[in-house]
Amino acid sequence: MFVQDLTPLGSLGLSALVAALPLATVLVLLGAVRMRAHHAALIGLLVALVVGVAAYGMPVVQAVSGALEGAAFGLWPIMWIVVNALWIYRLTVRTGHFDVLRRSFGRISDDPRIQALIIAFCFGALMEALAGFGAPVAISAVMLVAVGFHPVKAAVVALVANTAPVAFGAMGTPVVTLAQVTGLPLQEVSSIVGRQTPLLALVVPLLLVIIVDGKRGLRDTWLPALVCGVAFGVVQFLASNYVSPQLADIGAALAGAAALVALPQTRRPVPEAVRIGTGGTATAEAPPEDSRGDVVKAYLPYLLIIVIFSIAVLPPVKKLLDKATWKFRWPGLNVAGPNGKPVSGNTFSLPFLNTGGTLVLLAGVITAALLAVSASDTAREWLATVKELRFAILTVTGVLALAYVMNLSGQTSTIGTFIAAAGAGLAFLSPVLGWFGVAVSGSDTSSNALFGALQVTAAHQTGLPANLLAAANSSGGVLGKMVSPQNLTIACVAANLPGEEGKLLRRVLPWSVGLLLVMCLIVWGQSTAALSWMLP
Template identity: 85%
Template sequence: MFVQELAPLGALGLSALVAVVPLAVVLVLLGVVRTKAHHAALIGLVVALVVGIAVYGMPVGQAISGALQGAAFGLFPILWIVVNALWIYRVTVHTGHFDVLRRSFGRISDDPRLQALIIAFCFGALMEALAGFGAPVAISAVMLVAVGFGPGKAAVVALVANTAPVAFGAMGTPVVTLAQVTGLPLEQVSSIVGRQTPLLALFVPLLLVIIVDGKRGLRETWVPALVCGVAFGVVQFLASNFVSPQLADIGAALAGAAALVALPMTRRAVPAEVREQVLTGSHTATLDRPDERGEVVRAYLPYALIIVIFSLAQVPPIKKLLDTATWKFHWPGLDVHGPDGKAVSGNTFSLPFLNTGGTLVLIAGLLTLVALKVAAGTAGREWLATVKELRFAIVTVTGVLALAYVMNLSGQTTTIGTFIAAAGAGLAFLSPVLGWFGVAVSGSDTSANALFGALQVTAAHQTGLRADLLAAANSSGGVLGKMISPQNLTIACVAANLPGEEGKLLRKVLPWSVGLLLVMCLIVFGQSTPVLSWMLP
């Protein structure tokens, strides 16, 4: 049995300084040395193991076993979701149905400011819901360039739009991870995040029309932008609180798009000079090609199947049946107890073979193959190509989660959380900043939750604040760091054909990121006081 020690070096401050070294190494390697993310994650993992074993006295076998558990969680369910979701996207590209989908969006409205909302905010949110991990930015930027946006503007719009849906992206993976590493119930975490991020949805569409067309864009399209944001936010709140976190972004994205389509002014023609001033690039010629109705239906089919399958999976009898295929067991080699002597939740591991996002997406993908008449050999090659494309992301995610598990199980996270709890009530204002910083560095709300989720809970217990509030704030603040993460900046530059212009993009999106972060900090601080505490469940 290994019992965690709060201050292994005697003084809490000195112990916290040493405990933070693995994180500091990762941050410096990424932000200063500019090491590749997967290299930084693996080096950080080695440092965490050294600190856990040499300083905290964690047995070597248990430290390695904890790292393997974190890596296993990274592979399943997290990467299992991402691989299968991106596989479906690759299949639709191969069959040409993704181009059909892109042309369909272009015909909804000829107003480029509303096209930005449809493509980057609504469809980008749907892609975030299904895949996450950079896919929405890449796909949205490519589509915006195709309809005539200049590369720079397309990249900025895609990055800023990729905020409100991030906490529930990749079939709810960030909040699922947050619940896993903190030991809090998923429904509880999802409920509070769903009372924070929907408020961002009110601002982001308005910011997008300002980015696209300045004051004129806001003056002429604020009504559809606000309607889109309200519809998105309301459905995200309802789904995350009363239905399922896995369906929150899917429902919100569809609601936002439906609200736009339903508005008569969406189909109103815009003056030619507006289009000429906004669309400074050249649109893809294939956008003018007509499509048969059947082809359009088949283009939307994969996403409709995912929605239906995930909805059915929430029906109580079906959910109960799927849960029977879940294997929960004591992780081999782990016997960790907290400073209070109680066994930690990390000693056990759960494998939900059927009732997990990745398996449900895979089922939708198999049905898509039948509907689109894709040969099994082609589908297999596309799946392997997806894994190859994600090989470095796979190493990064598993490395970061292995590092997080070692820090949590050895007691390093508890030490840091206890130390920063000295911020007292002010911690509620600062907690979103920690998540923002984590995502800005790692490029993933999932990774930031794995790194800092348990720390936020520990700090909350020390200050008397609600643990679920600070844990949720980590994820909600983290979504605003996505647009400035080196990973996402690089993806946007590649997609929009802006080689080497990451620094220029960063300068354009940083003010929006910081401004929205300040709003989130005020929301969380208000929720920790009687002023906004009525918002919490």
């Protein structure tokens, strides 16, 4: 048995500095060296293995086995859902129904700034609610490019928009995981997260119109952006506190879209200079009319996803689907935490049916049948999707392998313990810990699994509210999503920007850090008399 040592170098600070080397390597290679993401991920993995073996004393066999487990998790469920989500998109492109959907969004408004709100913020939030794990960024970026956005701007908008809904994404998986690992009641955790992330929803739409069109965008479209954000935030707050965390993002996304559609300003003609200046086309030709049947078919895949996921979360159905889950001890791993108890990473779970990728696959099969796509063409498009995502798959598996090595060797816990040593300042730094976890793994769910229990332990040591710090881990984590290597790669693939992950990182990093600072101030305020009234 390998027992983790949080201070292998004698000093917690020095150990944390060395433990941070793998993540620092990846970020520097992406942002400064401008290396391809899959190469940066593999080099980062090598650094994590060296640190784990040389500094932390993890046996080589266990370190390699942990890396393989992480890579397996990257394939299933993460890339499993991304592949199938993009496959559905390819089916709609093949049949021409994606163009119908694009025109449908375009008829709501021809203003690129409004289109960014509708597609990236509202529709992207709906995809996050139903699928998560990169699918919202992929689909939103593709749609933005299709309506005329420059690929880089489309990717940046899609990445920044994918923040406010993340904590309740994939049918509430992150907060459900947080409740499980901390032992806190789900509704208690959901309520506090629902009093933090809705504040992001007020800010993010305003940032999107700034990204699209600078100061002019803010001056001209601040009202639609604010109305959209308020509607989204209010419904997310109400649903997460009084209805169900699983439905928080679905209701919020639909409310935000409805508020935009209902606002008269949304339908005002946009000046040609705005359309051209924001990357749109100069043509003023009216798009062709689509029949009602074609419009229904264009929305059909997403309606199917909503219906299938809604049915899947019903307790009897969920219980039935859970029976097709294989849990087993991962070969070659025998790791214990500093307390001597085996860590959860020793076991691996394969949910064959009750996973987003399988449910999206089912929606895709039904979509292919209803859109009259032959079985051979359907299979050919699926294989073409896998080929298109081959470098993204390599990046994601490399990053998750890195994350697992850091977690199993104790590197992640060292960094978390170092940050937790901040004492009363932990309330300000706790979102940073969540941000760090998502930046490494690309998943708020994984970050909550990594650091949720640690946040609670640190809260007990410092006298801070345990539920507040646990929630802060998830709320801060959503802001690390846009800088995670796997999400950057997915955005590049979707927007046809091969090898441009470094450029995107430099574009989104300031927004990520700026919003993180805002979240840190919110959580710190909620830990004091200034904003404690916000807590349930």
